[in-house]
Amino acid sequence: MRIIRAKDYDDMSRKAAAIIASQVIMKPNCVLGLATGSSPIGTYDNLVAGYEKGDLDFSGITTVNLDEYKGLPRDNDQSYYYFMNHHFFSRVNVNPERTFLPDGTETDSDKACRAYNEVIASVGGIDLQLLGLGHNGHIGFNEPGDVFEAQTHCVDLTETTIKANQRFFASIDDVPRQAYTMGIKTIMQAKKVLVVVSGKDKAAAVKATCFGPITPQVQGSILQLHNDVTIVADEAALSEI
Numbered sequence: 374m375r376i377i378r379a380k381d382y383d384d385m386s387r388k389a390a391a392i393i394a395s396q397v398i399m400k401p402n403c404v405l406g407l408a409t410g411s412s413p414i415g416t417y418d419n420l421v422a423g424y425e426k427g428d429l430d431f432s433g434i435t436t437v438n439l440d441e442y443k444g445l446p447r448d449n450d451q452s453y454y455y456f457m458n459h460h461f462f463s464r465v466n467v468n469p470e471r472t473f474l475p476d477g478t479e480t481d482s483d484k485a486c487r488a489y490n491e492v493i494a495s496v497g498g499i500d501l502q503l504l505g506l507g508h509n510g511h512i513g514f515n516e517p518g519d520v521f522e523a524q525t526h527c528v529d530l531t532e533t534t535i536k537a538n539q540r541f542f543a544s545i546d547d548v549p550r551q552a553y554t555m556g557i558k559t560i561m562q563a564k565k566v567l568v569v570v571s572g573k574d575k576a577a578a579v580k581a582t583c584f585g586p587i588t589p590q591v592q593g594s595i596l597q598l599h600n601d602v603t604i605v606a607d608e609a610a611l612s613e614i
C-alpha cells in the first residue's frame with residue numbers, strides 16, 4: 374500500500390484528481406470505478422476544473438459506481454445517481470450511456486445484483502477504482518461481517534452507517550435501510566485502487582485498514598492484499614499512524 378500524505382482535504386482532492394487524470398490521459402478509454410460520499414467531492418471538482426481548462430477529455434471513459442440505495446429512483450436528490458450527475462457526469466463530457474450504477478428502483482435484489490454483475494463483466498474490468506472509507510472500515514457498502522462478499526449484493530446498512538448518512542436526509546427515518554453494492558472480489562480485481570480519506574474521525578479506520586489484521590470485520594483491510602493501492606489521506610486521517 375502506498376500512503377500519500379496530504380495536508381488537508383483540498384490537498385488530498387488535488388492529489389487524488391491528479392492520479393485519476395493521469396489514468397485518463399494514459400488510457401482515454403479506461404474504466405473508472407467511482408464512489409460517492411463527502412470524501413471524493415473535491416476530487417470530482419478538480420477533475421471538472423481540468424476538463425474546463427481543456428486538459429482532460431472524458432469522452433472515451435466508462436464509469437461503474439460502487440453502490441446505490443435500494444428504493445431510490447435516479448431523480449431522488451439522495452440517490453447516488455443524482456450525486457454523480459450533480460458532482461461529475463453533468464459537468465464533463467462523459468458519455469451518459471457509459472455511466473453505470475446499480476438500479477435502485479429494482480425491488481428484486483437478485484435481479485438487480487445479477488444485472489449489475491453483468492454490466493461489470495461487460496465493461497471488461499475496472500482500470501482504476503476510487504474508494505472512500507467508512508468509519509467502520511467499510512468500502513462500498515460492504516459492511517463489517519463474517520465474510521467478504523464477492524460480487525454485487527444487497528446489504529442491510531449498519532446503524533453506524535445510517536447515522537453517518539443521516540446528515541444528507543431530512544430525518545433518520547428517511548435514510549434507506551438497504552443498498553446494492555459492488556462486492557469485494559470485484560473491487561480487488563480492479564487494476565489500481567485509489568482511496569481518499571480525510572478527517573480525524575477516520576483515523577482509527579485508516580490505521581485498521583492499513584495495519585490491522587485482514588478481517589471482514591474491517592472490510593477495507595483486504596486491500597492490504599492488492600498489489601496497487603494508493604491511499605491519499607490528510608494529516609488528520611493519518612494521525613493514528
Ligand code: F6R
Binds near residue numbers: 410413440505506508
Ligand atoms: C460511497 C461508498 C462509501 C463511502 C464511505 C465514506 O459510494 O461506497 O463506502 O465511500 O461511506 O463516506 P464519506 O466519504 O461520506 O465519509
